[in-house]
Amino acid sequence: MHIPFNKPSISGNEMAYIQQAVESGKISGDGMFTKKCHKFFEERFGFKKALLTTSCTDALEMAAILINIREGDEVILPSYTFVSTANAFVLRGAKLIFADSRKDHPGMDEALIESLITEKTKAIVVVHYAGVACDMDIIMQLAEKHNLYIIEDAAQGIDSYYKNKPLGSIGHLASFSFHETKNIISGEGGMLTINDEQFKERAEIVREKGTNRSKFFRGEVDKYNWVDIGSSYLPSDIIAAFLYAQLENLEKIQDKRKLIWETYMEELKVLKDVVQLPVIPDYATNNAHMFYLVCKNIEQRDALINYLKEKNIHTVFHYISLHNSPFYKDIHGDRRLPLSDFYSEGLLRLPLYYELEIDQVKAVSKSILSFFKV
Numbered sequence: 001m002h003i004p005f006n007k008p009s010i011s012g013n014e015m016a017y018i019q020q021a022v023e024s025g026k027i028s029g030d031g032m033f034t035k036k037c038h039k040f041f042e043e044r045f046g047f048k049k050a051l052l053t054t055s056c057t058d059a060l061e062m063a064a065i066l067i068n069i070r071e072g073d074e075v076i077l078p079s080y081t082f083v084s085t086a087n088a089f090v091l092r093g094a095k096l097i098f099a100d101s102r103k104d105h106p107g108m109d110e111a112l113i114e115s116l117i118t119e120k121t122k123a124i125v126v127v128h129y130a131g132v133a134c135d136m137d138i139i140m141q142l143a144e145k146h147n148l149y150i151i152e153d154a155a156q157g158i159d160s161y162y163k164n165k166p167l168g169s170i171g172h173l174a175s176f177s178f179h180e181t182k183n184i185i186s187g188e189g190g191m192l193t194i195n196d197e198q199f200k201e202r203a204e205i206v207r208e209k210g211t212n213r214s215k216f217f218r219g220e221v222d223k224y225n226w227v228d229i230g231s232s233y234l235p236s237d238i239i240a241a242f243l244y245a246q247l248e249n250l251e252k253i254q255d256k257r258k259l260i261w262e263t264y265m266e267e268l269k270v271l272k273d274v275v276q277l278p279v280i281p282d283y284a285t286n287n288a289h290m291f292y293l294v295c296k297n298i299e300q301r302d303a304l305i306n307y308l309k310e311k312n313i314h315t316v317f318h319y320i321s322l323h324n325s326p327f328y329k330d331i332h333g334d335r336r337l338p339l340s341d342f343y344s345e346g347l348l349r350l351p352l353y354y355e356l357e358i359d360q361v362k363a364v365s366k367s368i369l370s371f372f373k374v
């Protein structure tokens with residue numbers, strides 16, 4: 001039996017809605033299903049405005065444009081994150097200031113951020129790693145005190161909460177991903193959420209190639225013009241059709257993922273002194289985006305990956321610390337970020353997808369226990 005790391009799945013009406021989108025005669029952006037998705041997100045999670053994009057990467061690029069990132073601005077973000085969190089701001093000329101991770105969790109250490117703020121700092125980009133919230137009260141207080149923008153990279157954070165507030169509803173702007181490895185998927189796909197009113201109108205313009213076409217379609221202007229910079233960030237309605245079917249089954253998908261996550265935790269908690277296991281702080285909820293364990297070093301992790309591979313179980317690691325990346329290490333300099341490197345070398349993600357059977361979760365766990373001779 002082969003257990004892949006991830007498997008995209010159909011939850012219900014995906015194919016039927018794609019057909020419906022095609023038959024409706026409009027499959028470009030902002031069609032019927034895109035509108036349904038926007039409404040779903042705004043109603044269910046209280047985002048002031050939701051705009052589907054073709055990826056989370058795009059949503060982050062839009063955020064960088066909206067907050068007017070310019071040459072010389074500094075942006076604080078974790079080093080242990082996906083490259084898109086960083087690239088979006090570098091594209092606008094920002095200098096990246098990397099923060100280290102927490103000891104108990106790969107997320108950015110909130111306590112370290114203030115020491116990185118300078119006169120040039122324009123924004124903090126927080127990443128809710130594994131869908132577990134950063135301590136947003138601390139972050140929002142820093143924003144207020146130093147007059148900064150907060151962007152939440154909530155790529156992994158759908159249906160997760162910080163003190164009862166949905167992730168993606170707290171910062172000025174936030175991004176989500178519906179890539180096939182996330183909880184709710186559309187193959188590729190993403191969303192920008194706008195919580196600060198000042199960005200509402202301009203976000204539509206940036207998303208529509210710098211034009212006021214959205215206003216035109218609503219009949220608010222009689223022709224549309226080029227009014228700002230922008231690009232093409234809106235997805236086809238075929239993508240939105242697939243996504244809407246997933247959203248209809250959000251609860252079902254989440255319940256299954258949580259069951260898988262809890263089974264892993266139950267089976268593997270005996271390893272708590274051998275490897276680092278996920279922790280969910282009191283202020284956060286668990287959306288079961290990811291189950292990981294952190295080995296003591298890269299040799300142990302490689303040995304575990306190979307051991308599981310021989311049993312046909314596919315596990316993956318990710319995120320080579322960005323401050324050590326070939327592209328950025330010279331600009332970063334030699335300020336050390338030991339915890340980011342620790343997760344980079346030790347963290348291993350276990351299979352977690354909707355169709356994974358509980359028996360399989362137990363089999364994976366059993367193999368891991370046998371590797372550690374527990």
Ligand SMILES: *Cc1c(COP(=O)(O)O)cnc(C)c1O
Binds near residue numbers: 054127153156188
């Ligand atoms: C997946 C992911 C992204 C990128 O999402 P795409 O939709 O593939 O662009 C960005 N940031 C984080 C933290 C992610 O996990």
